Amino acid sequence: MKTIPFDINKLVRPNVAKLKPYSSARDEFKDFDAEMVFIDANENPFSSDVNRYPDPQQVRLKSELAGQKNVRVENILLGNGSDEVLDLLYRAFCEPAQDNILTLPPTYGMYKVLAEVNNVENREILLSKDFQPRVEEVLEKVDDHSRIIFLCSPNNPTGNSFSEGHVKALLESFNGLVVVDEAYIDFSDKESWLSRLDIYPNLVVTQTLSKAYGLAGIRLGICYASPQIIAVLNKIKPPYNINELTQRRALERLRETDVIFYEIHSIKEQKEELFKSLLQVNFVEEVYPSDANFILARVDDANKRYGQLVEKGIVVRNRTTQPLCKNCLRFTVGTPGENEKLIKTLNLL
Numbered sequence: 001m002k003t004i005p006f007d008i009n010k011l012v013r014p015n016v017a018k019l020k021p022y023s024s025a026r027d028e029f030k031d032f033d034a035e036m037v038f039i040d041a042n043e044n045p046f047s048s049d050v051n052r053y054p055d056p057q058q059v060r061l062k063s064e065l066a067g068q069k070n071v072r073v074e075n076i077l078l079g080n081g082s083d084e085v086l087d088l089l090y091r092a093f094c095e096p097a098q099d100n101i102l103t104l105p106p107t108y109g110m111y112k113v114l115a116e117v118n119n120v121e122n123r124e125i126l127l128s129k130d131f132q133p134r135v136e137e138v139l140e141k142v143d144d145h146s147r148i149i150f151l152c153s154p155n156n157p158t159g160n161s162f163s164e165g166h167v168k169a170l171l172e173s174f175n176g177l178v179v180v181d182e183a184y185i186d187f188s189d190k191e192s193w194l195s196r197l198d199i200y201p202n203l204v205v206t207q208t209l210s211k212a213y214g215l216a217g218i219r220l221g222i223c224y225a226s227p228q229i230i231a232v233l234n235k236i237k238p239p240y241n242i243n244e245l246t247q248r249r250a251l252e253r254l255r256e257t258d259v260i261f262y263e264i265h266s267i268k269e270q271k272e273e274l275f276k277s278l279l280q281v282n283f284v285e286e287v288y289p290s291d292a293n294f295i296l297a298r299v300d301d302a303n304k305r306y307g308q309l310v311e312k313g314i315v316v317r318n319r320t321t322q323p324l325c326k327n328c329l330r331f332t333v334g335t336p337g338e339n340e341k342l343i344k345t346l347n348l349l
């Protein structure tokens with residue numbers, strides 16, 4: 001394929017380029033001064049702690065993230081989970097019934113679902129047998145209407161990270177966006193792609209507070225990209241997509257760095273234990289190395305073992321229908337007690 005230089009203006013959907021974003025009542029008054037009287041947004045004036053609309057730009061939360069991750073506030077967009085971030089990417093850059101995106105199964109199921117929801121063609125190029133991107137095959141499928149390549153690293157459900165060279169090759173040969181979904185990066189010893197945002201204008205990194213940070217319930221996903229890409233997404237995001245309770249709770253949690261460090265460390269230790277124990281189970285045929293907080297393992301008969309585990313009160317993820325994952329089950333690392341129960345149960349099946 002030909003590589004023309006990356007040009008964000010050629011990538012944005014014309015209707016998005018044209019639109020004037022909704023201006024929320026409070027946009028012009030970013031400093032919530034106690035002396036001000038706010039009678040501009042039809043809120044209930046009696047204080048309930050959350051009677052006011054939340055900050056539409058989440059300035060405090062983004063500043064904390066920017067400091068911790070060594071990026072600028074202009075590099076950040078927050079979403080109601082990374083799922084909202086991914087959806088915004090489709091809506092900003094993919095013209096329905098015309099453009100296409102590329103995904104590399106087996107991988108996170110939402111890329112495909114969102115392609116269907118947004119009526120965008122999903123071109124699938126299977127990972128290699130060792131779960132790495134087949135760069136040449138991917139680039140062969142690219143055409144003038146290809147807008148986004150979704151890479152998930154560490155990958156769900158396989159657990160491995162994509163080699164740096166492969167990701168780099170895609171970033172350098174594709175003039176659409178390359179999204180690196182780093183939902184599991186905090187469990188990995190590999191370096192995040194975040195530090196290379198300034199090198200690659202087409203790089204988008206997504207992260208989440210749903211996994212390592214233990215906040216799946218508050219829904220907070222993070223998108224890191226160039227200020228130009230972030231500005232486009234900002235135009236189309238719902239004004240109050242991150243609610244007040246989520247903003248507060250996320251900020252609180254981000255500052256508990258010791259606790260987070262301890263929990264991640266403990267989960268990684270438990271993962272090593274679980275890995276060794278799974279290898280000993282007599283019907284487990286292969287256990288795949290993992291940079292995430294789960295382990296994929298191939299068993300003799302995934303449907304049978306899945307059913308047996310449910311009967312014993314343990315729910316795992318059956319991935320047997322996914323390409324390259326025949327008879328594979330995915331086990332999330334639980335508490336030490338839960339992992340022990342899992343291993344005991346497996347050994348008695």
Ligand SMILES: *Cc1c(COP(=O)(O)O)cnc(C)c1O
Binds near residue numbers: 083183207208210
């Ligand atoms: C769990 C997961 C997410 C998280 O999505 P949220 O909407 O932020 O909870 C994103 N990407 C992958 C690959 C995941 O496995």
